C-alpha cells in the first residue's frame with residue numbers, strides 16, 4: 001500500500017480506514033484491524049441490514065466537517081474523490097461499501113442501474129467521474145459547464161442553513177470551460193476509467209456573453225462536449241448568472257433549443273459518417289443524444305405550460321425539475337435568518353415540496369408522456385418515492401449527499417425496492433406518476 005494512499009485515507013476517515021486492503025476477487029474491503037474487520041465482514045454478509053454508516057456520518061463526521069467552510073470542505077472532498085478515481089481498485093473498494101442492489105430502469109434509450117443520480121453542480125470539472133458510480137449513483141450530471149472558463153462569483157458563495165438541512169449557493173458557474181472538460185472526459189475514457197452508468201453534462205451560459213448571443217454560446221459548448229457524454233441538460237434556470245432565467249421565456253428558449261438540436265443533429269450525422277473522434281466501439285445506430293431542459297421552481301404554472309409547448313415542438317427528451325429557488329422560508333430562528341439573507345439559490349429540504357408540485361404539474365399537463373428527472377430536497381427513500389409517484393422517472397440529489405453522507409444512495413435505492421415490493425409492483429416505471437393519477441381518480 002503506497003504511503004500517499006494511506007495518508008489520504010487517514011486524512012479522510014482516520015478511524016475506519018487505516019490498513020484497508022481490497023479483496024479484488026470478492027470486491028470487498030478487508031481491514032487489518034481484526035475488530036473493525038469482523039464488523040465489516042459481518043456487514044457484507046448481511047447486506048439487507050439497514051446501514052449504520054449514515055448514522056455514523058450524521059453523528060460523528062458531519063459535525064466535524066460542518067465546523068469548516070462549506071466550499072473548502074466541498075473542494076477537499078472532490079480532491080479525495082478525484083484521487084480515488086485514478087484507480088479501479090480504489091473505486092472497487094468504494095463500491096464495495098456504497099453500491100446498492102440494482103433497481104434498473106430505462107429512459108431516453110439509456111439504461112440505468114438505479115434511478116438515483118448525482119445532480120449538477122457537484123462536479124463541475126469532471127474531476128471524479130468514476131467515483132460517482134462507485135458511490136452507487138445510477139447516473140451523474142457533470143457541470144454546469146460554460147463555453148468560456150470562468151471563476152464564478154467571489155467567495156463566500158456557499159452557505160449552510162443547518163437547522164433546515166439546506167444550502168444557499170451563488171457559485172456563478174465556476175468551471176474550467178467546455179474544452180477543458182471535454183479533454184478531461186476524453187482522459188477518463190482513454191484510461192479505461194469510464195463509469196458504468198449514464199453520464200450527462202449540464203450546459204450553462206458564459207457570464208460575459210450577452211443574452212442575445214446565448215444560443216451560440218450554448219451551441220459551442222455542446223459541439224465540443226457532444227462526443228463525451230450520454231445526455232445533455234440545458235440549464236436556463238440558475239439564479240446566479242444575471243438574467244439567465246429570462247431564457248425560460250418562450251421565444252428565447254425556442255432559439256436556444258433550436259440551435260442545440262441543430263448541433264445535436266449535425267453531430268449525430270457526423271458520427272454516423274465516422275467524422276468525429278469518438279470512443280470506440282462506435283454505436284451501431286447513431287442518433288441524437290438526449291437533450292433535457294432544467295427549469296426553476298419559481299415559475300408560474302402558465303410559464304411552465306409555455307415551456308412544455310416549446311419543449312415538445314423542439315423534441316426535447318425530458319425536463320429536469322427543479323433547480324434551486326430564490327424563495328426563502330419564513331423562519332424565526334436567528335441563525336437561519338442570518339443565512340437566508342444571503343442571495344443565491346436555496347436547495348435541500350425547504351425545496352422538496354415545491355419541486356414535487358412542479359413535477360406533478362408537468363406530469364399531469366403532459367399526461368405522463370414527457371420524461372421527468374425529479375430533483376429538490378431528496379434525502380431519503382420517502383422523498384424519492386414522493387417524486388417518483390408524482391411523475392419523475394428518475395431522481396437526482398445534491399444537498400442530500402452533503403447532509404446524509406455517502407451511503408445516501410444505497411439507502412434510497414434499498415428503500416425504493418422495499419416500497420415497490422410492498423406496493424406489489426414489479427418495475428419502477430409502474431410507480432411513476434402513481435400518486436398523481438390516484439389523486440386525479442384515474
Ligand SMILES: Cc1cc2nc3c(=O)[nH]c(=O)nc-3n(C[C@H](O)[C@H](O)[C@H](O)COP(=O)(O)O)c2cc1C
Nearest residue numbers: 119120121144169235323347348376377397398399
Ligand atoms: C453548490 C451548488 C451548485 C449548483 N450548481 C448547479 C449547476 O451548475 N447547474 C445546475 O443546473 N444546477 C446546479 N445546482 C442545483 C442542483 O443541481 C439541484 O437542482 C438543486 O440543488 C436541488 O437539489 P437538492 O435539493 O438535492 O440539492 C447547484 C446546487 C448547489 C447546492
